[in-house]
Amino acid sequence: MNWRRLLAIVVKEMRQMRRDRITLAMIIGIPVMQLVLFGYAINLNLRGLDAAIVDEANTSGSRAVVMDMLATGVIRPVAEARTPQELVDMLRRGEISVGVAIPPDFERRRIDGREAVQVMVDGSDTVVQSAAIQLARMPIDGGASTRPGTNADIAAPISVVAFYNPERRSAVNIVPGLIGVILTMTMVLFTGVAIVRERERGNMELLIATPISRAELMIGKVLPYAAIGLVQTTVVLLLGLWLFQVPVLGSVLHVYLAAVLLILANLTLGLLISTKAQSQFQAMQMTFFVFLPSILLSGFMFPFAGMPRVVQWIAELLPLTHFLRLIRGIMLRGASLWELWPDVLALVAFTAVMMTLAINRFRKSLD
Structure with missing residues (x-):
């Protein structure tokens, strides 16, 4: 062992690392990101679930029950509904996570000790379902009874009805999400090294000399991987149905259309990474930083719902966020792709922006 030669290698690696700005950023960025995400953004104690309330009784007691529920902080009203059926439709479209329905005969039900309030919850997310169940366990009495001759409070029995996953099976929620996770990891990585690999193999000069345009080159790089993504989607769907009995309540065609939207979004993001990275190793580092x-x-x-509002705004920039809403809405709630149009538009816009940036970035790298 020659310590001088060993020291020379150590110094050489440190100098090379110092020149590699992406690696240097990852050294600091990854622990900072994990600390912030796990310490600040991740919250398992859910509060402020999106909700809508239908009070068909509209009595002082029913209004007091609503105020008691809102005071717990578990739910917050974000939409208006007039009938319980509208609540069910909102749950299917993913506009709310919890619906509260108070029937017209609320007071009689409360006096008789029967179910007086019904809480409808989107059970496709088991964590949200568990948080909503807290409402039925909290001491909500609807205020003191104002009926003559009654001195004690009369509790308002609350029932929780879980739609779409009454058995509370975790696989029902996880398997559809795994389609998005797998497509995000593989699609970004595959195209993240696409341009870099051509450059490292010496094929870039040949491609530049051909009459092919920048847009044709980029789109040509994307299309083969899009077919691979559809194959991966099919494998996960079949295994999920066979091993975990995960239902597909909506249209299978809409499932694949949603998958295509995510595939294209991730592929264009990978292309942008590929035009920025100087080596395949850097491309993998940047992919991990996005993943x-x-x-x-x-x-x-x-x-x-448990994340701070600022973090939710950041999450809205991620394609996987919108895909999870689409795939769970279609597979688990039976919604159509068109009912979830805001997330469709978000993925289309993301794809257009990433492809434009990748094409412009590729042109600049050739100058």
Whole structure:
């Protein structure tokens, strides 16, 4: 062992690392990102679930029950509904996570000790379902009874009805999300090294000399991987149905259309990374830097509703966030792709922006 030669190698690696700005950023960026995400953004104690309330009784007691529920902080009204059926439709479209229905005969039901309030919850997310169940366990009495001759409070029995996953099976929620996770990891990585690999193999000069345009080159790089993504989607769907009996309540065609939207979004993001990276190793590093927040902030591992508002705004920039809403809405709630149009538009816009940036970035790298 020659210590001088060993020291020379150590110094050489440190100098090379110092010149590699992406690696240097990852050394500091990854621990900072994990600390912020796990310490600040991830919250399993859900509060402020999106809700809508239908009070058909409209009595002082029913209004007091609503105020008691809102005071718990578990739900917050974000939409208006007039009938319980509208609540069910909102749940299917993913506009709310919890619906509260108070029947017209609320007072009689409360006096008789029967179910007086019904809480409808989107059970496709088991964590949200568990949080909503807290409402039925909290001491909500609807205020003191104002009926003559009654001195004690009369509790308002609350029932919780879980739609779409009454058995509370975790696989029902996880398997559809795994389609997005797998497509995000593989599609970004595949195209993340596409341009870099051509450059390292010496094929870039040949491609530049051909009459092919920048847009043709980029789109040509994307299309083969899009077919691979559809194959991966099919494998996960079949295994999920066979091993875990995960239902597909909506249209299978809409499932594949949603998958195509995510595939294109991830492929264009990978192309942008590929035009920035100087080596395949850098491309993999940058892919990991994108993949980590996608997994943690999209709602796959941790509930989206539990994150601070600022973090939710950041998560809205991630394709996986919108895909999870699409795939769970279609597969688990039976919604159509057109009912979930805001997330469709978000993925289309993301794809257009990433492809434009990748094409412009590729042109600049050739100058």
